[in-house]
Amino acid sequence: MTAARSLHAAAALLLAGLLAVLAGVTAATPAHAAGYRYWSFWQAEGKSGSHGWTYATQGPSQARPGDGETVGFRFAVSADSSDAAKPRTAPDFAAVCDRTPARDGGKRIAVVLDFGTPADAPGGERPPAARTACARVADDATAADALAAVAKPLRYDSAALLCGIEGYPRTGCGEKVDATAPRSERPEAEPGDRSGGPSAGLIGGVAAVVALGGAAVWQARRRRAR
Incomplete structure (x- = not known):
């Protein structure tokens, strides 16, 4: 050579x-990916909900579901809407509202509440068990009105972001966390953190x-x- x-x-x-x-x-x-701990809002696909959940395109204070529809709320750590965890209870209006008869001048909306897993809970808190409720509200009521009818107290921030349902979590609202760590080991991430x-x-x-x-x-x- x-x-x-x-x-x-x-x-x-x-x-x-x-x-x-x-x-x-x-x-x-891998770079640290930003995740957020928050309540996500879901609507049933189709009135019967037989096709499962779809991420809502409007906030609960803007969405106005009709009589016989189902809405869901799930607390979890998610990077964005494509990563968001769905409620683990299937949307089934008949099962939730079968004992709530229809009345004139109002509508019935099935509400599914999924408080998430211990891994996604803020430090020192434990999520309540998931549950469902049938909200009887006025014809022009929003999903937020239906939620308020069956799950108090609600906590919102100054920008009208839903922060807590029935007192869970006690504090915090859409805080940033490290979404690359295992769910049980996710510390709070500093804004703009790109370490690693x-x-x-x-x-x-x-x-x-x-x-x-x-x-x-x-x-x-x-x-x-x-």
Whole structure:
């Protein structure tokens, strides 16, 4: 092998090693993803709810479900609407409101409350058991009105974000948490936190590859100089 070819081979070895180690860094150290602990709002797909839950496109204070419809509320840590956990009770208006007869001048809305799991609960709190209730409200009532009719007290923040149902959770409202950690180990994340760099072992691996590649280039240059 000529000296020039040796240099090219050494450079290729160095580049390949660096790329492999950097790929390991990327795979082993994902960036911290922002998650939020909050009450999500759901509506049944179709009046019967036979197709399950769909994430509501309006807030509970804007949505006006009709008589015979079902709404759901689920407390969990979610990154966004696509990641949000659905209520674990299926929307079934008949099962919830079978003992609540219809009346003129009002409507019945089935309400499903899922307080979530202990893993998603704020520190020091434990979620109540999930339950359902049939709200009898005025014809023009919103989902928030139906919720207020069967689940008090409710807690809202200054921006009208639903923060607590029946006193759960006691404090907090849509706070940011570390969604990359296991649910049972999620600490509160600082706003704008993007920590989570490569480990010392991986950094050492990069240094080793650089050193080996440098040695190969040095040897090739010595052969060329002879």
